[in-house]
Amino acid sequence: MSENNRLPKFPDSYIGDKAKEYNNSNWMERNQKKTTLLCIQYLYDTKLDLLSTQDFLEDKEYIILDLGCGTGFSSEVLAESGFRVIGVDILKDMLYKAKFKAKDCSNYNSVHYILADINYLPLKENSIDHVISVSAYNFIVSEKRELGDKLKTLNIVATTIHKILKQAGRVVIEFYPKDEKELELFTSSFKKNNFNGFIVKSNLKQKSGQQFLLLKKK
Numbered sequence: 001m002s003e004n005n006r007l008p009k010f011p012d013s014y015i016g017d018k019a020k021e022y023n024n025s026n027w028m029e030r031n032q033k034k035t036t037l038l039c040i041q042y043l044y045d046t047k048l049d050l051l052s053t054q055d056f057l058e059d060k061e062y063i064i065l066d067l068g069c070g071t072g073f074s075s076e077v078l079a080e081s082g083f084r085v086i087g088v089d090i091l092k093d094m095l096y097k098a099k100f101k102a103k104d105c106s107n108y109n110s111v112h113y114i115l116a117d118i119n120y121l122p123l124k125e126n127s128i129d130h131v132i133s134v135s136a137y138n139f140i141v142s143e144k145r146e147l148g149d150k151l152k153t154l155n156i157v158a159t160t161i162h163k164i165l166k167q168a169g170r171v172v173i174e175f176y177p178k179d180e181k182e183l184e185l186f187t188s189s190f191k192k193n194n195f196n197g198f199i200v201k202s203n204l205k206q207k208s209g210q211q212f213l214l215l216k217k218k
């Protein structure tokens with residue numbers, strides 16, 4: 001079986017019993033939380049400082065948008081790290097589990113979950129400090145077959161993220177592009193839409209697989 005055949009499918013892997021299975025999996029929780037901690041580390045990456053003159057001020061009052069928040073593993077880590085969090089997910093089966101868990105959480109007031117599509121983010125301009133997305137961003141083009149449709153979607157989302165971010169806002173996306181071509185599509189959609197940035201690979205031997213995109217609003 002190729003690596004990509006083992007990757008979860010959207011939406012089948014996240015509805016009904018699959019959503020329950022996802023939320024109850026200790027392995028998944030550990031994995032998502034570990035990756036989110038890495039994303040927080042990348043958010044503070046000093047190489048991003050060199051990309052413009054705007055300084056990155058350490059401020060725990062930052063509002064972080066968690067794109068494709070699922071059942072909230074990543075959002076929980078962000079809230080526990082002291083950030084204010086807006087988690088967005090398109091599937092009720094996933095998001096309602098996140099909301100349910102948040103009720104018992106001491107950081108309840110720091111997290112807001114919104115049922116919405118990453119492609120149509122219902123957020124105001126200049127309202128978000130930084131964006132993270134863990135294991136979700138590749139799904140925004142999963143139903144698009146034509147290259148033109150993929151490009152259109154990626155450009156719209158990159159433009160929207162640019163609008164809702166405050167000045168010098170940062171974006172860290174951990175995702176699984178299908179191949180090198182798709183990785184290039186994702187990267188260039190941000191570069192064409194006023195972001196600077198670069199890719200970090202966790203495993204240099206992988207041709208595709210897990211990638212981290214580190215970006216900063218110009």
Ligand SMILES: C[S@@+](CC[C@H](N)C(=O)[O-])C[C@H]1O[C@@H](n2cnc3c(N)ncnc32)[C@H](O)[C@@H]1O
Pocket residue numbers: 010014032067068069070071072073074075088089090091094116117118119133134135136139140
């Ligand atoms: C691997 S899961 C969630 C990972 C999340 N980091 C967590 O901690 O649980 C990926 C999520 O992306 C969501 N998703 C996929 N496409 C989406 C879209 N267009 N808009 C919003 N959410 C989307 C799915 O519903 C799913 O819950």
